[in-house]
Amino acid sequence: MSELANPHRTRTVTWQDPLLTAKRGMTMSGLEFLQAMVRGELPPPPIMALLGFTILDLADVEPGRVVFTAEPAEYHYNPIGMVHGGLACTLCDSAMGCAIHSTLPAGVGYTTLEVKVNFLRPLTQATGVIRCEGKVIQVGRTVGAAEARITDARGKLYAHATTTCLILAPTNTASE
């Protein structure tokens, strides 16, 4: 395939040090952390800049529920002519993890043990803006479970996901 027939496109991504943000996050509850990010008081994590998704406004962050917004584009495509499933996975993983995070007090962290995503319809450039709503199924002292759904502007469903997270209880190590 000649370069003329298939010209190059470029996109430049900008982000800030995620470890500074993560460190500040340890002093806040999950809800405060997410709200600070929506208000622009904390920079978004690099992955959000990379894949082009965001939390639009404060109404999208509640205890146990977080909604991300994205717009599928050519730069998300896989080799078989549609958006790569990795976009839906990343959105669902983010929305579910943040939904669980939004219920945790300051000093309590979490880590995702597994995520399962069902792809119900292909995402393409023609899909338009999508929303990914993550909701807690249950959060206990040790384990949390959540689910997520990706829908378009008309409410059509594109993906459904579930996750298991480990809740990381506060450690006794002195904080810096």
Next chain:
Amino acid sequence: MSELANPHRTRTVTWQDPLLTAKRGMTMSGLEFLQAMVRGELPPPPIMALLGFTILDLADVEPGRVVFTAEPAEYHYNPIGMVHGGLACTLCDSAMGCAIHSTLPAGVGYTTLEVKVNFLRPLTQATGVIRCEGKVIQVGRTVGAAEARITDARGKLYAHATTTCLILAPTNTASE
């Protein structure tokens, strides 16, 4: 956080029209398609450029087995101080889908119905180069299943995944 305290970093991504590639792919077997990509005869899909993964050489593409290579970096980070799970999901989804694709003749496509990923260890900038090996569990006329593992240079395991794909038998519509 002041801009001085947390300066911006940038990365520019380049890709080519994925639909031209996908169209050419329909005339090749899955194995030929993947081999043409490794040889540089077809451009990599945008998602590979975006997340920075690749198939290193022809030995990484066999019928029923495909290996991707990546290097976790700051631009993959989530808000809690490590690489976002979406990188492992995308690598595993790619390696499993391509492993299934590598067994299909020309004109037979596939679509991924679901993927489940277990995160066994966090990926960070310190992890170094990782490999994601996808292997077919079984491919039938209608359905295929595959698994994937992500390991570092010393063989340490970071993620394990499984998938279900729908095999799309050749249609009777006239080709262009």
Next chain:
Amino acid sequence: MSELANPHRTRTVTWQDPLLTAKRGMTMSGLEFLQAMVRGELPPPPIMALLGFTILDLADVEPGRVVFTAEPAEYHYNPIGMVHGGLACTLCDSAMGCAIHSTLPAGVGYTTLEVKVNFLRPLTQATGVIRCEGKVIQVGRTVGAAEARITDARGKLYAHATTTCLILAPTNTASE
């Protein structure tokens, strides 16, 4: 361990030929099939007798939603002192499969490709009667997805599950 210290218990299970039922099922819509089972016009399948679960009444069968009821008992126990996860899996698989079946017309079948179950709380003899509600997420021409939840009499959640089913379009083979 002496036989005196740990005496034997027994339970006798009764069922009828499931293939006769399955054959009659092919002439009915999924909803009619499930309703006939609730009314006692068709015998329950052997697995329901074996594990002791049932659909209590007609209100538990609607298009896209089916509820099973069971009572965890000693005969369901695993070797580590609680009900085996297989009970929750079987209930969820049944409720989700039947929820999908309840949306299908006569002559259209389905087969389950995969099921994933999150165990949120242990089931024991002390749990009492549980309900497992299966609900369709989406049913298309080729693929269906559903989810299920197991709750006790007070609404406490014990398990959450999702599934992917293949929809089997009517074949052209002559019926017997």
Next chain:
Amino acid sequence: MSELANPHRTRTVTWQDPLLTAKRGMTMSGLEFLQAMVRGELPPPPIMALLGFTILDLADVEPGRVVFTAEPAEYHYNPIGMVHGGLACTLCDSAMGCAIHSTLPAGVGYTTLEVKVNFLRPLTQATGVIRCEGKVIQVGRTVGAAEARITDARGKLYAHATTTCLILAPTNTASE
């Protein structure tokens, strides 16, 4: 359907108190516990009697690997004419949980957080004896992952599964 046309079959299941067994298990390593069960020194758990599966001999229990054997029968059937998916789920859940248990020292328990099963071929009465091999993927201090495969006498694959377990570190409560 008349009773004559579809006569009743019965099967009587026998088991012993599983809590006595579980209590004795806490004093043994997982491997010793499973070996004692194979040798008949501990009674099998009720679920094994109920669904008719067993560990055939000591070679089927190794650190990180446990194999169960079963024979699909009419009493396992679902309403659509084949063995219910619950049998494969229960076998895989057992084999994976026991594979993880087989790596744990005395006093350390585990609980299954989630299981995902891919059904690759239907099981029927004609399948004959099947084996379900569970193997550890990884066991850490807090979390374990395992996989399982169900095959028939000729090695044909019927199901594939993965699981996530929580490892329950020894508590400080005084033992009885």
